[in-house]
Amino acid sequence: MSKPVLTDFFATWCGPCKMQTPILEELGKKLGDAIEIRKVDVDQNMEAAMKYGIRVVPTLIIEKDGIVMQKLEGVTRADTLESILRPLIDE
Template identity: 60%
Template sequence: MSKPILIDFFAEWCGPCKRMGPILEELRKRMGDSVEIRQLNVDDHMAEAQSYHISVVPTIVIEKDGVIIQKFQGVTEADTLESVLKPLVE
C-alpha cells in the first residue's frame, strides 16, 4: 500500500494560495515523510489541473492508491488536513 499524496493546486497570483505555504510546512513537520506533499502551479500544469477538475485555487486534493479521498477548496488549516491524512497512514 502506498502513502497518501496531498496535492496543492495553486497560482502565483493567488493571495489565499500564499497563505497555504506555511500551513503545508506545518503539516510536513507533523506528518513527516508518511505523506507525499506536492505543489502544482495551475498556470504551468493546466492539463493536470483539468484532469482533477480544478476550478478554484487553492484546492487541496488528498488521494491514496490513485483514489481521491477528499478535496478542499480555499485555505484549509493543518488540523483539518491532518485529520483526513492520519487514518490513511495508520
C-alpha cells in the same frame, strides 16, 4: 503500502495560496515521511488542473493508492488536513 499524497493546486498570483503554503510546511514537518506533499502551479500545468476539475485555487486533493479521497477548495487549516490524513496513514 502506499502513503497518502496531498497535492496543492495553486497559482503564484493567488493571495490565499500564499497563506496555504506555511500550513502545508507545518503539516509536512509534523507528519514527515508518512505523507507526500506535491505542489502544482495551475498556470503551468493546465492539463493536471483540468484532469482534477480545479476551478478554485488553492485546491487540495488528497489521494491514496491513486484514488481521490478528498477535494478541499480554499485555505484549509493544518488540524483539518491532519484529521483527514491520519486515518489514511494508519491503513
